[in-house]
Amino acid sequence: MAKKQFRVGMVGYGFMGRAHTNAYKQVGQFFPSDYEVVLQAVSARDAGKVKAFADQWGYANTETDWRKLVERKDIDAIDICTPNNLHAEIALAAAANGKAILCEKPLAMDAAEGLKMVEAVEKAKVPNMVWYNYRRIPAVTLAKRLIDEGRLGKVFHYRAKFLQDWTIKSDLPQGGAGLWRLDLAAAGAGVSGDLLAHCIDTALWFNGRLDTVCAMTETFVKERMHTQTGKVEKVGIDDACTFFGRFENGSLANFESTRYARGHKALYTLEINGEDMSLFWDLHDLHRLQIFDYKDEGKIRGWKSVHVTDNSPDHPYMDKWWVPGLAVGYDTSFTHQVADFLEGLSTGKPASPTFRDALETQYVLDAVLDSAKKQQWVTVGKA
Numbered sequence: 001m002a003k004k005q006f007r008v009g010m011v012g013y014g015f016m017g018r019a020h021t022n023a024y025k026q027v028g029q030f031f032p033s034d035y036e037v038v039l040q041a042v043s044a045r046d047a048g049k050v051k052a053f054a055d056q057w058g059y060a061n062t063e064t065d066w067r068k069l070v071e072r073k074d075i076d077a078i079d080i081c082t083p084n085n086l087h088a089e090i091a092l093a094a095a096a097n098g099k100a101i102l103c104e105k106p107l108a109m110d111a112a113e114g115l116k117m118v119e120a121v122e123k124a125k126v127p128n129m130v131w132y133n134y135r136r137i138p139a140v141t142l143a144k145r146l147i148d149e150g151r152l153g154k155v156f157h158y159r160a161k162f163l164q165d166w167t168i169k170s171d172l173p174q175g176g177a178g179l180w181r182l183d184l185a186a187a188g189a190g191v192s193g194d195l196l197a198h199c200i201d202t203a204l205w206f207n208g209r210l211d212t213v214c215a216m217t218e219t220f221v222k223e224r225m226h227t228q229t230g231k232v233e234k235v236g237i238d239d240a241c242t243f244f245g246r247f248e249n250g251s252l253a254n255f256e257s258t259r260y261a262r263g264h265k266a267l268y269t270l271e272i273n274g275e276d277m278s279l280f281w282d283l284h285d286l287h288r289l290q291i292f293d294y295k296d297e298g299k300i301r302g303w304k305s306v307h308v309t310d311n312s313p314d315h316p317y318m319d320k321w322w323v324p325g326l327a328v329g330y331d332t333s334f335t336h337q338v339a340d341f342l343e344g345l346s347t348g349k350p351a352s353p354t355f356r357d358a359l360e361t362q363y364v365l366d367a368v369l370d371s372a373k374k375q376q377w378v379t380v381g382k383a
């Protein structure tokens with residue numbers, strides 16, 4: 001039977017533009033489905049640069065205005081790979097034009113904006129998903145399966161860190177290509193919206209709603225030259241953010257994120273401690289899940305390091321790749337996410353996280369920043 005076409009129009013061709021396009025090119029080979037992904041068009045403001053990207057990566061054509069892209073009849077899905085301040089505007093226009101939407105994280109600049117996006121996609125009844133790709137690292141997906149099987153028993157603790165060190169230099173400018181993450185107007189927040197958003201998404205997926213939070217933020221470099229105005233301007237983002245919290249299930253949360261942890265480039269670690277089992281995962285060793293099973297017979301009880309590369313249905317996604325024991329990487333989390341999205345289109349059971357799922361992370365982020373500002377505990381909002 002002929003496959004249905006899934007014609008992608010992507011906005012932005014930076015880091016995520018490349019990661020997503022790589023996934024679109026791989027997915028049909030490794031995860032055959034009812035759909036054939038077609039790289040229909042890519043959009044960005046600079047005609048020459050976007051054309052060069054399209055030629056290198058195989059997009060049929062280009063647009064320099066994303067508004068034209070979302071109106072095109074020959075496009076089924078809009079993929080939003082731009083800085084955070086453009087997510088909502090593009091998503092609302094794409095929903096109004098009946099397109100499926102795959103949006104990068106964080107969903108929005110804040111929960112109020114995110115709610116508008118959720119309402120728009122639900123009103124338009126268009127398939128939607130947010131690229132919280134860490135859910136699709138096989139070791140992380142395996143952890144979720146163990147949690148859902150009830151193997152942990154009562155959960156006591158959840159802790160996560162996401163540490164980097166690339167903004168320590170005080171003469172690093174803010175704003176513009178590559179540096180929009182330091183500009184509050186483009187990013188909406190600092191490490192909280194950028195890095196903690198991932199940690200929070202995984203935490204909510206594993207352990208349910210967060211009820212209350214108590215946070216602390218710091219901006220170590222108070223002023224930086226803005227690349228767009230040429231002037232030294234106040235830095236509005238959080239350079240570091242630490243928070244405690246309490247989940248609805250009674251367990252305690254402990255999160256930390258910074259771009260000032262010298263030596264760490266992308267150290268995302270998470271740990272969950274239950275009465276019967278603890279799980280630990282580290283992005284720098286991404287195919288290993290560390291497991292302590294209290295129910296193991298006493299004399300062999302201890303931490304196990306499970307290499308999640310078995311070519312069997314026991315290890316999520318791995319039967320589609322190589323022979324047992326051979327690893328896959330960061331890039332394949334995006335391939336898995338597209339595969340799940342396409343399967344969701346076929347089955348009518350949407351892949352997570354949908355815009356509504358990702359809105360929960362926005363409520364936590366709003367509460368975290370509010371708590372840091374007020375220096376007090378804050379209750380997390382709900383839709």
Ligand SMILES: NC(=O)c1ccc[n+]([C@@H]2O[C@H](COP(=O)([O-])OP(=O)(O)OC[C@H]3O[C@@H](n4cnc5c(N)ncnc54)[C@H](O)[C@@H]3O)[C@@H](O)[C@H]2O)c1
Binds near residue numbers: 045084106131
């Ligand atoms: N899922 C993840 O792990 C992950 C990792 C990195 C970034 N992200 C998210 O992806 C998004 C993009 O981040 P990035 O690292 O790819 O950024 P980037 O700076 O590498 O790329 C941004 C792209 O957006 C384009 N752009 C900017 N303004 C535009 C406009 N007005 N019209 C059209 N295009 C425009 C730029 O030309 C560039 O191609 C952000 O929301 C970020 O939070 C997610």
